[in-house]
Amino acid sequence: MPILAKGFGDANAGIRVYIAKPPPMAEYGNLAMVQPLHSGEIALINQACGNGWRKVFNVYAKMLFALNPTQFSFSQQASSWQQYRDTFLLQGASSTALLFSMPEVPASTKTVHIIAGRTHAKALLDAGLAAQLSWLNNEFAVDQHNRLLVCPYFDYRQLNNEKLAFLAQLIKALDD
Template identity: 80%
Template structure:
């Protein structure tokens, strides 16, 4: 877990060590303006899924599946729940979860252990013009890395774009940040 609190907006743990950045937020009035990182409450993910449809269900599901694909010696997510579904429903993006889903520009600090993941190549390619100080090395058409800033780019959190095989590859890239 990271000692530095976020000054960005989104869902989750303000001290999250794993931060995912996406270009959009749920189209719900209560989330139209988030001046900070807001922890979700139990049941709130299902509320967002019900109100916003299958696209958001996929984002949350893929996020939880990624956590369970990570090396358990490096990350403790899979020790907190029996399945990724249980983790999603009981811990994901809540206070103390060490996870965040952010709707703003990444704040990079290479001196810490935070993992930053930008979901979506199109979004990632627009961020340098918005002020992101990263040096991305594209590994292929979908994945990029800036090891110095512990920043990764991957396909959007959707089953078709970030399938199980690509999730495993992303988990390997995250592990490689510490090697």
């Protein structure tokens, strides 16, 4: 039985990031599918939910800009990660999604699945995620067959620029 993805962004996203919970706002409390965000909606979430959500969106956009531009065109769509975040991130045809559900693997041979946080990854495995993770260290794991990665939570302190660069290398290596 297929898993019904729930979250923000493009339902056909090539880059899918998984975190445990949606923003604590009434309009997102009962998401039943992937819904695209609209222009300005990230700013509204940041204003209503605070610094933690601002970090998630910022780190997501920074990660996209760290990816190999011959593999992914995100950095060619805007002049900065900030502009990309505000103009394209998690919108309809962005090829990005932030999901609050179980990863469906393998969903596509080109889809990249990123679970943000070791604790969340372990909870998903306990809930039945069919993945064979190879832990590279305490923070990063790879399931090459399912194009699934585990990385630190999307927060500046946990996923700093050095670790973002490492994550970008892992994503590139999925195609090697």
